[in-house]
Amino acid sequence: MGKTAGYTIAGLLGAVLLIAGSAIAAVISLFSLGSGPSQAALADIPPGYLALYQQAAADCPGLDWSILAAIGKVETDHGRLNAPGVTSGENFAGAGGPMQFLTATFAGVTTRHPLPPGGATPPSRYNPHDAIHAAAFYLCDSGARDGRDLHAAIFAYNHAEWYVQKVLAQAEKYSETTTNVSEACGSLQQTVQQRAGDFSGDRAVVAVRFACAQLGKPYVWGGNGDPGFDCSGLTRAAYAAAGIDLPRTAQTQYNAGPRLPTGTSPRLGDLLFFGTPDRIHHVGISLGGTQMVNAPTFNKPVQVQDYRRFGDYAGLSRPAS
Structure with missing residues (x-):
């Protein structure tokens, strides 16, 4: 990678007309999807790593934890890959650690962004806490902040389009969002039908319902x-x-x-x-x-x-x- 060797709730829109406060809360609850782990994520990601991915995502506003987890999966299977450069040493490209950082890139990230307590002293690319937090900062610096250009951020992590698509596909598997949204579409239909008077003035809700x-x-x-x-x-x-x-x-x-x-x-x-x-x-x-x-x-x-x-x-x- 250029860095490393390997690899977005809103409330309702502003112009709300004739909607009771309880109705607003009902719709927000349908679409406050968060970033809960899917069953696939819970089965595959070691609990300690899952907690770190979720914590480190907060380092970069707008970055979903599932992107970090997907990178960790693609790079080293969450530190479980039996290969040079995972727990020690380096791989053929000079990368090391669970998130596969080059020495210079890791040093640059940790110089720009002091890591939160809980890792090694000094920070180490082989320490899962340090590597995952550093990856969040690196992605943020590369375009992930506020969802500005997630594609560019992942591409910066590893300069290959196949890598970007593989990370995004893995992140989708790890996130519960897609299933919940499909269910939310059905829930929205039912809620609007039951409380048509509350929603009659909100044109965005009508459009989404359609x-x-x-x-x-x-x-x-x-x-x-x-x-x-x-x-x-x-x-x-x-x-x-x-x-x-x-x-x-x-x-x-x-x-x-x-x-x-x-x-x-x-x-x-x-x-x-x-x-x-x-x-x-x-x-x-x-x-x-x-x-x-x-x-x-x-x-x-x-x-x-x-x-x-x-x-x-x-x-x-x-x-x-």
Whole structure:
């Protein structure tokens, strides 16, 4: 790696109309997904390492613990890999320790960021506490802070696109978020149906409710719902259900805004864009946190995905503001 040798809740959106306080709490509870470990994570990650990943994630605002855990898994199987450079020595690239730091990179990180107590004195790349906290700081310095560019941060850890995708896929397995969000879509539908009067004025909730109801529909290029959607067709239809007219394509939806500053955490109903400012190629609608409903591409139906899986996140807009 360049560093090492190996390898995002919001409350409801601002313009809430005619919603009782208890109703707000109900929706927030549905989407306060946190970063709880999945059963796969609990079965695979040693308890001491799991605690360290969760603690160290706090070193970098916006960094999910599952990213650290995924790197630890890919690099050394959480320190269990029987190979040179894990508990002592170095591998062929000069990396050492459970998070596979080069000596110079580890020294640079620990000079910029004094590590919290609990590790070795002086800090050691072979000490799990020190290595995991140092990895969190390194990722933060490389773009992970506030979710600005997680893809770039992981790529800095190990300069390979396959590595980035492997880490993100492993993080998704470790996080309970995807399953919870799918359940939350169903819970949101039920809650809104039961308390329609409380939610009638919140256009973001209406849009998300519509999007959730489309889960499983086929991807259709240029589709507007019959029989399926493309990405911008879904977001346009969702906001049309809420009384907001959006342009038809992802690029024109991005241009229409209102866009929020870089680093803004996604809220329920925000539109998440991918590409570059002048070449936006994809859009989804946020469920809060790192999850969105989207129509991904051919042969993939409307589904819930972690937007961090897309390597070219370009920012968000808040049509209901």
